Amino acid sequence: MSYRFLNSALLTLLLSFGVGAGTGSAQAAEAPSIAQLMQRAAQAWAAEDHAGWTEALEALHRQRPWNHDFMRQLVIGYALTDQTAKAFSMMLTMQQQGLAENWDEIEAVESLRSYPLYEYLRDLMREAGQPFGEVRTAAMVERKWPMPEAIAQDPETGRVFVGTVRDGLVLVRAPGAAGFEVFADPERVAGLQAVFALHVDAERGHLWAATGGASQYRNYRISDYGRTALIQLDLGSGAKLGEFRVLPDGVPHLLGAITQAADGTVYAADSLAPIVYRLVPGAERPEAWIAQPTFTGLRGIALSADERRLYVSDYELGLYFFELGEEARTFRLGAPETLNLGGIDGLYRWRNSLVVIQNGITPERVLRLDLSEDGTVVEQIAAIAVAQPEFDIPTWGTLAGDDLLFFGASHWQHVDSRGRVTAPPLADVPILRSPVDRAENVVVGSEMIERIKHGDAAKDGKQD
Incomplete structure (x- = not known):
């Protein structure tokens, strides 16, 4: 091992x-x-x-x-x-x-x-x-869809959705299909730009997309920098149902990872400012709900099963959680010294465990962190996938039952600040599938x- x-x-x-x-x-x-x-x-x-x-x-x-x-x-x-x-x-x-x-x-x-x-x-x-780890290729995002960054699965139909930064597309692949096809694009969905996160609300028939101005987006304009929104799409047709913009305040913002509570409240991490936004059902725009000035770069976000805690990953500082209530309180997640918490991009909850995708350390890896009963301390560490040959900066994923679907590679390191390929051609990006429940920790x-x-x-x- x-x-x-x-x-x-x-x-x-x-x-x-x-x-x-x-x-x-x-x-x-x-x-x-x-x-x-x-x-x-x-x-x-x-x-x-x-x-x-x-x-x-x-x-x-x-x-x-x-x-x-x-x-x-x-x-x-x-x-x-x-x-x-x-x-x-x-x-x-x-x-x-x-x-x-x-x-x-x-x-x-x-x-x-x-x-x-x-x-x-x-x-x-x-x-x-x-x-190390049990990994198989579930699908490939072809190089003609550059910079895939967001992924979500519809648990009822098995469809997999992918969002791209370069062209601002939302792609879809049905079970058994040969490849992905366009589900939504900026021409048909006003306000859709670079897509950084997707979330399926199967109960209400919605697909949420976190989108914003990024210089790698093909149609980027300087005036778009720092503008970001949550866009609500119909899960069946891809039609736009709503757009919820972050109110401009003179500070650049870019919504990234999304999670959702049972009542429909959407939480989104701001990757440019140390803020977690909340969009409650019926609201006109996301509100800056939690601000923590010491954060250096928010990435993943996940709710505990009882929705009493909201977990976030900071790329440099590790894992934190907020005790939800009238006033959200911030705590560092307890962890053993044998756990390096740097470079976490993706963060997901599976049962009473957190699943993390780490690409800021060597080896790049996917871990399962089993939490204490109260969800405040990491008690066990299990490796799901480590240093796989397909890995080239794995980034985001989505849970599919007891499996994790995740991008095994990224295009970020192969493009410049304007999204242009530095050493063509780009490679296809594998979507890998690994069992979360079979991960083991061997000392x-x-x-x-x-x-x-x-x-x-x-x-x-x-x-x-």
């Missing part, structure tokens, strides 16, 4: 060699901004001031504890400044979080290679990048303990 953790017994042995796991939590003390720290790090690196570079990276890591790049660079910084114990501690933290890295390709960590512990952490982190490390017991593993000192 590629998604592996060292167990507690092995951790105890490693700690006896002076190597401890990192905390994985941000410190609340005031600190310079990310931009200032990045500039400080760049200046130190250019001046070959490795100590200053490492100090700047430590500050960046405190503010962005899940950032894979900062963690990798800290290992390098510690190696370059002869802080060997800290280097191995960070490597151990990364390994515990299931991150993959090929340290043999990084010349700057040469000083670590004479330690036996290096080999074992290196091997585990290399193995973490191997494919591995016992074989390493046996090797340590027999004197074959890490020891306090270098190899001869």
